[in-house]
Amino acid sequence: MNHTELPKDVLSSFHKGVVIPALPLALDKNRKLDERRQRALMRYYLEAGAGGVAVAVHTTQFEIRLPEFRLYEPILKIAKEEFDRYTEKTKKPIFRVAGVIGNTVSAKNEAKLAVENGFHAVLLSLAALKEASNKEILEHCKAVADIVPVIGFYLQNAVGGGKLNVDFWREFARIPNVIGIKMAPFNRYKTIDVVRGVVESGRADDITLYTGNDDNILVDLLSEYEFMVEGKMVKKRIVGGLLGHWAVWTKSAVKLLNEIQNGKFDTNNREMLIKANQITDSNAAFFDSENNFAGCIVGLHEVLRRQGLLEGLWTLKEGEALSSGQKEEIDRVYKAYPHLNDDSFVSENLERWLS
Numbered sequence: 001m002n003h004t005e006l007p008k009d010v011l012s013s014f015h016k017g018v019v020i021p022a023l024p025l026a027l028d029k030n031r032k033l034d035e036r037r038q039r040a041l042m043r044y045y046l047e048a049g050a051g052g053v054a055v056a057v058h059t060t061q062f063e064i065r066l067p068e069f070r071l072y073e074p075i076l077k078i079a080k081e082e083f084d085r086y087t088e089k090t091k092k093p094i095f096r097v098a099g100v101i102g103n104t105v106s107a108k109n110e111a112k113l114a115v116e117n118g119f120h121a122v123l124l125s126l127a128a129l130k131e132a133s134n135k136e137i138l139e140h141c142k143a144v145a146d147i148v149p150v151i152g153f154y155l156q157n158a159v160g161g162g163k164l165n166v167d168f169w170r171e172f173a174r175i176p177n178v179i180g181i182k183m184a185p186f187n188r189y190k191t192i193d194v195v196r197g198v199v200e201s202g203r204a205d206d207i208t209l210y211t212g213n214d215d216n217i218l219v220d221l222l223s224e225y226e227f228m229v230e231g232k233m234v235k236k237r238i239v240g241g242l243l244g245h246w247a248v249w250t251k252s253a254v255k256l257l258n259e260i261q262n263g264k265f266d267t268n269n270r271e272m273l274i275k276a277n278q279i280t281d282s283n284a285a286f287f288d289s290e291n292n293f294a295g296c297i298v299g300l301h302e303v304l305r306r307q308g309l310l311e312g313l314w315t316l317k318e319g320e321a322l323s324s325g326q327k328e329e330i331d332r333v334y335k336a337y338p339h340l341n342d343d344s345f346v347s348e349n350l351e352r353w354l355s
Contacts, residue, residue, distance in 0.1 A: 001115050001147070001148050001149065002149070002177055003121075003149040003177055003179050006120050006121075006149065007093065007120075009093040010093040010094070010095055010120055011120075011179075012093070013051050013052075013093045013094075013095060014051070014052065014095045014120075014121075014179070014180065014208060014240075015208045015239070016239065016240075016261075017208070017210075017239025017240035017257065017261065018050065018051020018052055018095065018240045018257070019048075019049065019050045019051055019052075019240065019241060019246055019250065019253050019254050019257050020050060020051065020052040020053060020054050020095065020097060020210070020240065020241065020242040020243070020246070021045045021050055021053055021054070021243065021246040021247045021250050021253075022054045022057045022058065022059035022060070022242065022243060022244045022246070022247050023041060023042070023045070023053055023054060023055045023056075023057070023059060023060050023075075023079065023247065024041060024059050024060065024247050024297070024300055024301060024304065024310070025038070025059075025060050025061050025064065025071070025075070025315070025316070026038040026040075026041055026309075026310055026311075027312075027314040027315070027316070028311065028312075028314070029311070029312060029314065031314050031315075031316060031318070033071060033074065033075075034311065035078060036354060037309065037310060037311065037354070038075070038078050039078060039081075039082055039353075040309055040350070040353040040354045041304070041309055041310075042078070042079060042082035042083075043082060043086075043349075043353040044250065044309060044346065044349070044353055045247075045250055046082070046083075046086045046094065047086075047349065047353075048250040048251040048253075048254055048342065048345065049250075049251065049254035050094075050246075050250060050254065051093075051094065051095055051240070052094055052095030052096065052097055052242075053079065053083075053094070053096070053097070054097040054098075054099065054123055054242055055075055055076060055079040055096075055097065055098050055099065055119075056072055056075055056076060056098050056099040056110075057097075057099035057123055057125075058099070058125075058155070058244065058297075059244040059247055059297060059300065060075060060099065061297065061315060061316050061317070062101060063315075063316040063317055064316065065101070065102075065110075066316075069316055071316075072110065072113070073113055073117070076098060076113060076114065076117040076119070077117060079096070079117075080096075080117045080118050080119075083096055083118065084118070095120055095121070096118060096119040096120045096121075097119065097120070097121050097122065097123050097151065097242070098110070098113075098114035098117070098119040098121075098122050098123070099122070099123050099125065100114065100122040100123065100124050100125065100144060101125040101127065101128060102128050103128055103129075103140075104139075104140045104143050104144075106128075107124065107140065107143070107144050108143055108144060108147060110122070111144050111147040111148045112147060114148055115147065115148050119148070120149065121148060121149040121150065121151050121179060121180070122144065122148050122149075122150055122151065123151045123153050123182060123242065124141060124144055124150050124151065124152060124153055125153050125155060126140070126141075126153065126155070126164070127155055134165070134167060134168045134171065137164075137168065138168070138171055138172060138175075141172060141175055141178070142175055145175050145176070145177035145178060146177070148177075149177050149178075149179045150175070150177055150178045150179070151178075151179060151180040151181060151182055151210070151242070152169070152172055152173075152178060152180070152181035152182065152194075153181070153182050153184065153212070154169075154181070154182070154183050154184055154185045154190065154191075154194055154212070155184055155185070155212075163190075164190075164193075165193060166193040166194075166196050166197045166200075167197070168197070169181070169193060169194045169196075169197025169198060169201075170196075170197040170198075170200050170201045171197075171201070172197070172201075173197060173198045173201035173203050173207050174201050174202070174203060178203075178207060179206070179207065179208060180207060180208040180209065180210060181194055181198065181207060181208075181209055181210070182210045182211075182212040182242045183195075183209065183210070183211060183212055183213060183220075183238070184211075184212025184213055184214070185213070186213055186214075186215050186216075188216075191213060191220070192225070194209070195209065195225045195227075195236055195238075196225075196227050198236065199225070199227045199229055199234045199236050200227065200229055202229075204234055204236055208239060208240075209236065209237070209238045209239065210238065210239070210240045210241055210242045211238050211240075211241045211242075211243070212241070212242055212243060214243055214244055214245040214283045214287060215280055215283055215284075215287075215289070216276075216280065217241060217243065217245065217276070217279050217280070217283075218256070218260075218272065218275060218276035218279055219273075219276050220238045220241075221238055221239075221240075221241065221257065221260050222260060222265055222272060223237070223238065224236070224237050225237070240257065241253070241257070244287070244296065244300060245279075245282075245283050245286060245287070247300050247304075248286065248300055248303040248304060248307075249282075249303070249340055249341050249342050250342065251342035251345045251346075252339075252340050252341065252342045256275075278336075278337045278340060279340065281333055281336070281337075282333040282337060282340060284329070285299065285326065285329035285330045285332065285333045286299040286300055286303060286330065286333075287299055288322075288323050288326050290323070290325065290326075290329070291323040291324075291326070294323055295320075295321070295322050295323040295326045297315060297320065298313045298315060298320055298321060298322050299322065299326060299330065301313040301314075301315075302322060302326075302327065302330055303330065306343075307343055307346045307347075307350070308346065308347075308350050309346065309350065309353075
């Protein structure tokens with residue numbers, strides 16, 4: 001599938017910039033898929049105003065692919081049904097993203113499943129190729145892009161990402177079926193490498209940049225980059241977010257992006273920087289930055305559990321739990337920044353989403 005085959009309103013929405021939460025996995029106390037709550041999560045994100053949802057990504061747990069679980073395709077199917085249900089009712093364009101990982105054979109198989117289940121693009125993790133050369137990684141990316149439109153993914157080292165230089169991103173952006181890049185190295189220097197590579201590729205107008213830097217969300221969304229290319233100054237912005245952080249308090253994230261797109265922060269840098277630091281402080285609690293992100297998935301689960309969307313913190317990997325002090329940190333940011341949560345929105349709709 002080529003990106004030119006995507007619905008024009010869906011592609012236009014993606015290029016403009018939308019909120020794309022990374023979908024958590026809902027399990028019951030027996031660590032089995034809780035389909036009712038999985039559907040409730042999808043309904044929450046869509047009704048909160050998200051312009052897309054990323055399914056089967058890091059936040060969904062990479063273990064869904066293991067033979068003892070085999071949850072990759074079931075999760076895609078549940079998401080497809082909820083996407084279809086919502087778009088049929090509202091006619092709103094929703095961008096459907098599926099995570100793809102592994103070696104080239106595995107990645108191609110997952111890309112085919114994504115297409116079969118109605119997804120518009122894949123978020124291509126390169127963690128399995130950390131030791132490969134740029135040439136080898138690019139061949140891998142081209143093989144997947146022959147099947148489906150691709151969103152690149154610069155994953156931070158702490159959760160398995162490798163180092164990808166500006167030369168890689170310049171050539172990656174030149175792959176015709178690449179439509180975007182999620183930048184999540186949690187590193188300013190490496191983020192600039194991605195933007196510069198895209199600008200120097202000659203496809204700056206075709207490649208849409210999304211922040212995955214959960215530690216720097218608002219500043220990313222307000223930043224403009226300028227690079228001189230062949231004697232001409234080229235500007236580029238990050239227009240949306242594909243974020244694990246936006247898997248919680250999603251209604252507030254939608255409000256934030258709308259405010260940015262409407263120019264609210266253009267003339268009030270002080271207000272912007274205050275809110276930016278509040279969001280980053282909240283993320284430190286959710287993602288467990290104090291413990292090198294060990295509790296990043298269960299931290300999100302804890303917020304969703306408090307809201308009633310999840311029943312517990314269970315993950316496929318036994319033994320995962322909140323780090324020492326993480327619960328108290330989540331308590332603290334809840335009290336410190338009540339204007340950032342969307343608890344009332346969830347409370348008003350939870351019963352219906354679970355029905």
